[in-house]
Amino acid sequence: QVQLVESGGGLVQAGGSLILSCAASGRTVNMYQMGWFRQAPGKEREFVAAISWIGGVTYYKDSVKGRFTISRDNAKNTVYLQMNSLKPEDTAIYYCAARSNLAMGVMTEGSYGFWGQGTQVTVSS
Numbered sequence: 677q678v679q680l681v682e683s684g685g686g687l688v689q690a691g692g693s694l695i696l697s698c699a700a701s702g703r704t705v706n707m708y709q710m711g712w713f714r715q716a717p718g719k720e721r722e723f724v725a726a727i728s729w730i731g732g733v734t735y736y737k738d739s740v741k742g743r744f745t746i747s748r749d750n751a752k753n754t755v756y757l758q759m760n761s762l763k764p765e766d767t768a769i770y771y772c773a774a775r776s777n778l779a780m781g782v783m784t785e786g787s788y789g790f791w792g793q794g795t796q797v798t799v800s801s
Contacts, residue, residue, distance in 0.1 A: 678702040678790040680772045685795030688762055692799070696757040698772030698792060704729075707774040707790075709782055710748065710755040711735075714768035714797075723783040725757060726775070735782050740766075762799045769794040 684696040698710065711726035725746040726735040734746055745758040755772065773788035780787035 678704055678707060678774050680774060680790055680792035682770065682772045682792040682795040685770060685797045687798045687800065690762060690764055690799055690801050692762050693758070693760045694762065694797060695759065696770055696772075696795060696797070698755045698757075700753045700755070700772075700774060704753055704774070707776055708778060709735075709775040711773045711775060711782070711788055712746065712755075712757045713771045713773060713785060713788075714766075715771070715794075716765075716768040719768075721771070721785060723785070724770070726782050727755060737783075759797070762797075764799045764801045766797060767799050768797060770797050 679701045681699045709726045709728050712724040713721050714724050715721040724737050727746045727748050743761045748755045771794045772792040774790040775788045777787040
């Protein structure tokens, strides 16, 4: 089992910044990537970004490229999502997830077997 705990959400004005953290514990050795997803009210959960534990290869949703940066600290088993130039449309619950199923793509929700409880990000206009 893998346990994921997110922190860092909150309320920010448009154009502002937030940093989310996700601390992983348990059997993380078999996790290939860590990802961030988000779910806005009335919408399906969508991929935001992911990073490989080994090598630090990153993946981003097109609409966040250049504004969001995902990083990891292997020693702390922690993944971060630095969010800059936030927009009202970034408002959502953000979830951290651990990927272990390589049969599906890194941006596919189904390839992530473990999820955090989510943290709310609200961007006011």
